[in-house]
Amino acid sequence: MKPAAIRTQVSSGGVIFRKVEGDDLEIALVAVKDGKVWSLPKGIVEKGEEAQQTAVREVREETGLSGKIMDKIGDISYWYYIKDDNAKCRKTVHFYLLEYVSGSTSDHNWEVDAAEWFPIEAALGRLSYKGDKEIVGKAKEMLLDK
Numbered sequence: 001m002k003p004a005a006i007r008t009q010v011s012s013g014g015v016i017f018r019k020v021e022g023d024d025l026e027i028a029l030v031a032v033k034d035g036k037v038w039s040l041p042k043g044i045v046e047k048g049e050e051a052q053q054t055a056v057r058e059v060r061e062e063t064g065l066s067g068k069i070m071d072k073i074g075d076i077s078y079w080y081y082i083k084d085d086n087a088k089c090r091k092t093v094h095f096y097l098l099e100y101v102s103g104s105t106s107d108h109n110w111e112v113d114a115a116e117w118f119p120i121e122a123a124l125g126r127l128s129y130k131g132d133k134e135i136v137g138k139a140k141e142m143l144l145d146k
């Protein structure tokens with residue numbers, strides 16, 4: 001069946017980081033799809049919300065971690081098919097760099113199967129989507145420049 005409609009969605013998310021012993025960097029990822037897919041925390045930009053606010057809120061809800069926005073990292077876009085709607089959706093996701101302030105990954109919400117800290121190199125290996133890997137690659141360069 002040919003898709004009946006084209007939809008667009010805008011989401012926003014974050015790469016939240018912390019420094020551990022030896023100045024090594026860790027970032028938080030979330031597991032979805034029964035724990036099989038690891039991705040960056042993100043969600044739909046709600047009405048009346050700025051993309052930055054969405055990033056802070058979605059990171060907090062999905063990972064249990066509160067963070068402070070340091071910078072914009074970039075955007076990614078992808079297409080996916082919405083079966084119930086027989087529609088093709090083009091999604092754009094804005095990503096921000098957040099410095100960890102407080103909270104625990106054990107407080108992640110029901111939308112994800114798990115939330116975990118990973119050393120940044122391990123996170124690059126663990127992420128399922130190319131776009132997410134590109135964003136973490138950029139975040140790593142931004143953090144090394146600091």
Ligand code: ATP
Binds near residue numbers: 012043
């Ligand atoms: P949101 O977290 O923004 O509320 P959602 O959970 O409803 O969104 P997505 O995570 O965008 O939806 O997933 C919709 C489809 O897009 C799924 O099939 C998923 O596998 C795919 N998808 C998710 N992230 C990416 C990505 N970075 N690159 C390519 N495809 C992706």
